[in-house]
Amino acid sequence: MDITLDQIQSLEAITAEGSFSAAARALNKARTAVSYDIQKLETALGILLFDRSGHRAVLTSEGRGILEEGRLLLARANGLETLAARYREGWEPRMQVVIDGILPMDPIMKVLKTLADEGVPTQITTRIEFLAGVQTRFEREGAEIMLVKDFHKSSGLSAVPLKRQESLLLAAPGHPLIRDAGGKRWSKADLREHIQLTVQDSSNRKDSLDAYLFGGNRVYYLSDFFTKRKALMMELGFGWMPYHMVEEELKTGELCEVPYSGESRYDFTPFLVYPTERPPGRTGNRFLELLKEYFPEGIVPPSL
Amino acid sequence: MDITLDQIQSLEAITAEGSFSAAARALNKARTAVSYDIQKLETALGILLFDRSGHRAVLTSEGRGILEEGRLLLARANGLETLAARYREGWEPRMQVVIDGILPMDPIMKVLKTLADEGVPTQITTRIEFLAGVQTRFEREGAEIMLVKDFHKSSGLSAVPLKRQESLLLAAPGHPLIRDAGGKRWSKADLREHIQLTVQDSSNRKDSLDAYLFGGNRVYYLSDFFTKRKALMMELGFGWMPYHMVEEELKTGELCEVPYSGESRYDFTPFLVYPTERPPGRTGNRFLELLKEYFPEGIVPPSL
DNA sequence: CATCTCCGTCAAAAAAACTGACCGACACCG
DNA sequence: CGGTGTCGGTCAGTTTTTTTGACGGAGATG
Numbered sequence: 276m277d278i279t280l281d282q283i284q285s286l287e288a289i290t291a292e293g294s295f296s297a298a299a300r301a302l303n304k305a306r307t308a309v310s311y312d313i314q315k316l317e318t319a320l321g322i323l324l325f326d327r328s329g330h331r332a333v334l335t336s337e338g339r340g341i342l343e344e345g346r347l348l349l350a351r352a353n354g355l356e357t358l359a360a361r362y363r364e365g366w367e368p369r370m371q372v373v374i375d376g377i378l379p380m381d382p383i384m385k386v387l388k389t390l391a392d393e394g395v396p397t398q399i400t401t402r403i404e405f406l407a408g409v410q411t412r413f414e415r416e417g418a419e420i421m422l423v424k425d426f427h428k429s430s431g432l433s434a435v436p437l438k439r440q441e442s443l444l445l446a447a448p449g450h451p452l453i454r455d456a457g458g459k460r461w462s463k464a465d466l467r468e469h470i471q472l473t474v475q476d477s478s479n480r481k482d483s484l485d486a487y488l489f490g491g492n493r494v495y496y497l498s499d500f501f502t503k504r505k506a507l508m509m510e511l512g513f514g515w516m517p518y519h520m521v522e523e524e525l526k527t528g529e530l531c532e533v534p535y536s537g538e539s540r541y542d543f544t545p546f547l548v549y550p551t552e553r554p555p556g557r558t559g560n561r562f563l564e565l566l567k568e569y570f571p572e573g574i575v576p577p578s579l
Numbered sequence: 580m581d582i583t584l585d586q587i588q589s590l591e592a593i594t595a596e597g598s599f600s601a602a603a604r605a606l607n608k609a610r611t612a613v614s615y616d617i618q619k620l621e622t623a624l625g626i627l628l629f630d631r632s633g634h635r636a637v638l639t640s641e642g643r644g645i646l647e648e649g650r651l652l653l654a655r656a657n658g659l660e661t662l663a664a665r666y667r668e669g670w671e672p673r674m675q676v677v678i679d680g681i682l683p684m685d686p687i688m689k690v691l692k693t694l695a696d697e698g699v700p701t702q703i704t705t706r707i708e709f710l711a712g713v714q715t716r717f718e719r720e721g722a723e724i725m726l727v728k729d730f731h732k733s734s735g736l737s738a739v740p741l742k743r744q745e746s747l748l749l750a751a752p753g754h755p756l757i758r759d760a761g762g763k764r765w766s767k768a769d770l771r772e773h774i775q776l777t778v779q780d781s782s783n784r785k786d787s788l789d790a791y792l793f794g795g796n797r798v799y800y801l802s803d804f805f806t807k808r809k810a811l812m813m814e815l816g817f818g819w820m821p822y823h824m825v826e827e828e829l830k831t832g833e834l835c836e837v838p839y840s841g842e843s844r845y846d847f848t849p850f851l852v853y854p855t856e857r858p859p860g861r862t863g864n865r866f867l868e869l870l871k872e873y874f875p876e877g878i879v880p881p882s883l
Numbered sequence: 884c885a886t887c888t889c890c891g892t893c894a895a896a897a898a899a900a901c902t903g904a905c906c907g908a909c910a911c912c913g
Numbered sequence: 914c915g916g917t918g919t920c921g922g923t924c925a926g927t928t929t930t931t932t933t934g935a936c937g938g939a940g941a942t943g
Binding site for chain 1: 580581582583584585587588624625626640641643644645648649651652653655656658659660662663664666667671672673700702
Binding site: 281304305306307308311312315329330331 | 899900901902903908909910
C-alpha cells in the first residue's frame with residue numbers, strides 16, 4: 276500500500292479549502308506538510324495531480340478523477356471508524372438468535388426491522404427451529420439468544436419471560452371430530468382413533484417426546500406450522516396450533532376447536548434465553564426491550 | 580484520520596496467513612512491526628481486535644467486524660491505485676463529445692457501450708446539438724471531440740472523415756407534393772408554395788443560415804429529427820431527412836421522396852473534429868477506432 | 884525434556900513526516 | 914509604480930513514527 280489516507284485527506288482538503296495554504300490551516304499542519312503529502316501521492320500514483328505552471332496550483336483532470344475516487348475511500352475509512360465507535364459503545368458485532376417456529380414471527384420481524392432502522396451495526400442471524408431443535412441449534416451454534424416456547428430450567432442458562440401465548444386443539448369443520456360431535460365431548464380414547472398432526476422436531480434426535488401427543492398410532496409429522504395449518508384445513512387430521520396463526524381461520528370457521536373432555540387449550544410462556552456467563556450485549560438488550568414492546572398480549576380466545 | 584491503510588493491511592494479512600509471524604513474513608516485515616500495527620490500530624479504534632489470553636492471538640468478534648469493513652476499504656484503495664494506473668497508461672479522466680443530431684445514434688451508443696465494457700476509466704459526457712449548435716457547444720464547453728455533419732475547415736481544428744451519409748427530400752404520400760405530382764418534377768418555385776420543415780438550430784444564434792432552405796415564407800422549425808419525421812408523416816410539410824432515420828418509412832411508403840427538378844438528395848461526410856493542440860487521448864483514439872468500425876456504410880437508397 | 888513456534892516487551896536504529904526559513908511569482912490597491 | 918499579501922516550491926534540520934533485533938514466557942510437538 277503506497278498511498279496513505281492522510282495524503283488523500285490533504286488532497287480533499289486542498290480542493291475543499293481552495294488552496295494548499297488554506298488546507299494546511301484547516302488541517303492544523305504546516306503548509307509544507309500538505310505540499311509534502313501531495314508530492315508523495317503524486318510519486319506514489321505516478322501521475323501529476325496539480326498543474327503548477329500558473330501562479331496557483333490547479334487540479335489536473337487526473338487529479339479530479341483521483342479526488343472523486345479518494346472521497347469514496349475516505350467515506351469508507353470513516354465508516355470503519357464509525358463502526359469501531361459503535362463497538363466501543365457496546366454494540367456487539369454479531370448476534371445469533373434461534374427462534375421456536377411456534378412463536379409469532381410478525382413481532383420478531385418488526386423488532387429486526389426496528390433494529391436495522393436504528394442503525395444498530397450488529398450482524399444478526401436468525402434461525403427457526405422446532406421443539407427440541409431449538410435448544411439443539413442454540414447449543415451447537417453457541418448462539419447468543421434463543422426464543423423458546425417452554426423453558427426447562429437448566430444450569431448455565433438464564434431466561435426472561437415474554438407475554439403468554441395460547442394453543443388450541445383444532446380440526447376442520449368437515450372433520451369427524453367436529454362434524455360428528457353433536458354437543459358431546461370426545462374422550463382421549465376417541466382422539467386416538469384419529470390422525471394427529473404435529474410439527475416434526477427439527478433436531479434429528481429420536482428420543483424427544485412431545486407431551487401433547489395423545490398416543491394414537493397414526494401421527495403425521497409436518498415441517499412447520501404453515502404446512503400443519505394447511506393440513507388441518509384439508510381435514511387430514513387434528514392437532515394443536517398456536518392461536519396467533521389461526522385467529523382468522525377460527526373467525527371464519529375454517530377451523531374449529533375440538534370438543535375434548537380434557538383441556539382443548541393450554542397456555543405457554545415463551546422465554547428469551549441466554550447463557551448466563553454470556554449475557555446479551557447492548558444489541559441483545561435492545562432486542563429484548565423491543566420484543567417486550569412488540570410481542571402480542573396473551574390472547575384469550577372465546578371459550579367453547 | 581487516525582488509522583492507516585497499512586494497519587488494515589496488516590490485519591488482513593494476519594487473518595489471511597493465520598498468525599502474526601506468518602503475516603510478517605508475507606509482508607516482508609519484522610514480526611514486531613506487525614504487532615505494532617495492530618497495537619496502533621487497536622488504540623486508534625479504541626477496541627481490542629485480538630484476544631491474547633491464549634497461546635495464539637485470535638480475532639475477537641469486533642476484530643472480525645473491523646476486518647470485513649477493512650477489506651472493503653482496501654478494495655477501494657486498490658481501486659484508486661488501479662485508476663491511477665489507467666491514467667498512467669494514457670486513458671484520459673474525462674471526455675466531452677458533442678454530437679450532431681443528424682447522425683445515426685445507434686452506432687455511437689454501441690461505441691459508448693463497448694468502451695464501458697472494455698473498462699475504459701474515462702467519464703464520457705455526450706451532448707446532442709443541431710446545426711450551428713454543435714460547434715457552439717463544442718467551443719463553449721471546450722469539449723474534446725465533436726461529431727458534425729459538415730466540417731468547414733477552420734484554424735486550430737483537425738478533422739477525421741467518417742463514412743458518407745445521405746439526406747433525402749421527403750413528404751408523406753398524402754402531401755400535395757407527392758399526391759399531385761403525377762410523374763412531373765416540381766420546380767424550386769413550386770416548393771416555395773409549401774411549408775418546409777426543418778430542425779431548429781440549437782444555438783440561439785440568429786445569423787446561422789441553412790443552405791438547404793428553399794426560401795419559402797413558411798418554415799416550421801422543430802426541435803429534433805424525431806419530431807420532424809413525425810411532422811412529415813402528419814403531412815405538415817416537406818423537408819430533408821437523413822436516410823438512416825427514414826429507411827423503414829421509405830420501404831413501407833409512409834414517406835416518399837419529393838420529385839424535384841433540382842437534387843432531391845445529397846451526400847454529406849460526417850467528421851470527427853478535435854482541437855489540433857489538444858488531440859484525442861487514448862480514449863478518444865479508441866472512440867474513433869470503434870466509430871469507424873461501427874459507423875454504417877454510406878447508403879445509396881434506390882433512386883427515383 | 885528438548886525443541887519449535889507464537890507473540891509481547893523494550894531499547895536502539897531507520898525512515899517518515901513535519902517544520903520553519905527562504906525565495907520567486909502573481910494579485911490587489913492606493 | 915511600489916508596497917503588501919497570498920500562494921506554493923525547495924531545502925536543511927527536527928520531530929515523530931515505524932521498524933528492527935534481542936530477549937523471554939507460554940504453549941504446542943514429539
